[in-house]
Amino acid sequence: MNAAQFRKHGKEVIDAIADYYENLDNISPVPNVKSGYLYKLVPDEAPENPESFETVKADIETKIMPGMTHWQSGNFFAWYPSSSSFPSIIGDMYSSMFSIVGFSWISSLAATELETVVMDWLGKLLGLDKRFLAINEDGTENKGGGAIQTTASGAMVTMIATARDRFLESLTMQQAIGEDDVARLRPRFVAYFSDQTHSSGEKAANVIGCKARILPSNDDFSLTKEVLMAAVEQDKKSGLIPFFVCGTFGTTNTAAIDDIPGIADVAADNNMWLHIDAAYAGGALVCPEFRPLASGIERADSISINAHKWLLTNFDCSALWVADSTHLVNSMGIRREYLPRVKGDTSFVKDYRDWQIPLGRRFRALKLWFVMRMYGASGIRAHIREHVIQAKWLEERLLADGRFEIMAPVVFGLVVFRIKPTALSEHDRADKDVINKANIDLAELINNEGRVFILSTMLKGKVALRATIGAVHGSLKNVEVLLTVLQKHFAAAINHELVIKDANDNDSSLPCIPSFFTDV
Numbered sequence: 001m002n003a004a005q006f007r008k009h010g011k012e013v014i015d016a017i018a019d020y021y022e023n024l025d026n027i028s029p030v031p032n033v034k035s036g037y038l039y040k041l042v043p044d045e046a047p048e049n050p051e052s053f054e055t056v057k058a059d060i061e062t063k064i065m066p067g068m069t070h071w072q073s074g075n076f077f078a079w080y081p082s083s084s085s086f087p088s089i090i091g092d093m094y095s096s097m098f099s100i101v102g103f104s105w106i107s108s109l110a111a112t113e114l115e116t117v118v119m120d121w122l123g124k125l126l127g128l129d130k131r132f133l134a135i136n137e138d139g140t141e142n143k144g145g146g147a148i149q150t151t152a153s154g155a156m157v158t159m160i161a162t163a164r165d166r167f168l169e170s171l172t173m174q175q176a177i178g179e180d181d182v183a184r185l186r187p188r189f190v191a192y193f194s195d196q197t198h199s200s201g202e203k204a205a206n207v208i209g210c211k212a213r214i215l216p217s218n219d220d221f222s223l224t225k226e227v228l229m230a231a232v233e234q235d236k237k238s239g240l241i242p243f244f245v246c247g248t249f250g251t252t253n254t255a256a257i258d259d260i261p262g263i264a265d266v267a268a269d270n271n272m273w274l275h276i277d278a279a280y281a282g283g284a285l286v287c288p289e290f291r292p293l294a295s296g297i298e299r300a301d302s303i304s305i306n307a308h309k310w311l312l313t314n315f316d317c318s319a320l321w322v323a324d325s326t327h328l329v330n331s332m333g334i335r336r337e338y339l340p341r342v343k344g345d346t347s348f349v350k351d352y353r354d355w356q357i358p359l360g361r362r363f364r365a366l367k368l369w370f371v372m373r374m375y376g377a378s379g380i381r382a383h384i385r386e387h388v389i390q391a392k393w394l395e396e397r398l399l400a401d402g403r404f405e406i407m408a409p410v411v412f413g414l415v416v417f418r419i420k421p422t423a424l425s426e427h428d429r430a431d432k433d434v435i436n437k438a439n440i441d442l443a444e445l446i447n448n449e450g451r452v453f454i455l456s457t458m459l460k461g462k463v464a465l466r467a468t469i470g471a472v473h474g475s476l477k478n479v480e481v482l483l484t485v486l487q488k489h490f491a492a493a494i495n496h497e498l499v500i501k502d503a504n505d506n507d508s509s510l511p512c513i514p515s516f517f518t519d520v
Helices: 003-022 053-067 086-098 109-125 152-175 179-188 199-208 225-237 260-269 281-286 288-294 325-332 365-401 432-449 476-494
Strands: 145-149 189-194 211-215 241-248 273-277 302-306 318-322 404-406 414-419 455-459 462-468
Touching: 003 053, 086 365, 109 145, 109 318, 109 365, 145 152, 152 179, 152 189, 152 199, 152 241, 152 273, 152 302, 152 318, 152 325, 179 189, 189 199, 189 225, 199 211, 211 225, 225 241, 225 260, 241 260, 260 273, 281 288, 281 302, 281 365, 318 325, 365 404, 365 414, 365 476, 414 432, 414 476, 432 455, 432 462, 432 476
Parallel strands: 189 211, 189 241, 241 273, 273 302
Antiparallel strands: 145 318, 302 318, 404 414, 414 462, 455 462
């Protein structure tokens, strides 16, 4: 494809993208295919000779599109949103145009410096403490700063490894331990998470080879100071070494907020690294009215927020800030002769390869830059507030219906609810398993119809449904559709009338999907 052909076909792709977004509400958010469908539609090997753009484009429409789950649909209420906006798409296009591997300042000066700038922009927009910024008010360089990671999971691994290395360094300085001692001590390191922490916490502990202590959350699904403090003291008596704790601002299951001030106290008393996972709800901090809920995060060592969840930026774009980048660079930095350092004045020179696990990195700052400039702070705040309004609307309607109960406070864009036990027959309401099955069946009935997509989850032995409101291209009309579908299938759910449709059935309007009971 030459430049002239690219110009022509690129415009066609832009039109196709615009058409897609304009027609999303007319497409089922979940596909109507069986697993393995695509293997039967594509060749076993790549083509020997070139194929035309028209042929490939046709296959997108006839082979790929039928198997897509449409995360950008306003009728997608399953997981937390994966943002997409036209300014972000344009920024991504420019990033693809440059196609840099921005591992250091010298490998792409503008990419590095723009990332430093936009991460400070975003940090200020979120109201983060000044210690997390890269540039001080007087224009001098600060110890803190931010770097864009792929996901919050990647940020978690990066921070837990950094925390381990910082702790080992402090032990080495205090006790003059050697390499053999380090190898002996590492398996005794303990990282702390609640039973509501994202799965990335436990995975990160597995990756670096430390113990993961999963602590019970309270009735509000939050980790408390008292529970953490008791676990730390118990582990220290057992000869273990507490070094890391994750506090969550907006858990996956319920958007609960941990006792961050209390957790910060325990972390400070025990020289533990405090990481705040605010992947979803952290985006709400652009609105000043939500900031009191995040009291204590200014005491953290690191904070991660996924701009690709609620901040209008296409996946992947996970923002990670540290209060002192020295520990991060010491942990992640590796020297090689083919990775030269800048000589002379190195003020404001950042080699972001030392702020992450991979060496290579894309020019992700461009799409965040486009979003922040073309929406402005006011537009981003309006985007967040509108989803909160819609979530509150759904909560009010469910309560007014009388047959549902809200399982967790509706603070952001997540509504967690279930069928009230009293809405079942007197015989059924006495059986916990029957109540749970009615809620599972309700989710499956909804998903089998195919108009909306929702998930069920488990909260302390009770099955509940999660409706996440956050689609960039959605509106209150989509939430109204969700409520209508909920009420439509209510009777069938409590009367055990679930019928699973197969993709080979004649009714092709129903998607063939598995059970969506999940731990999210």
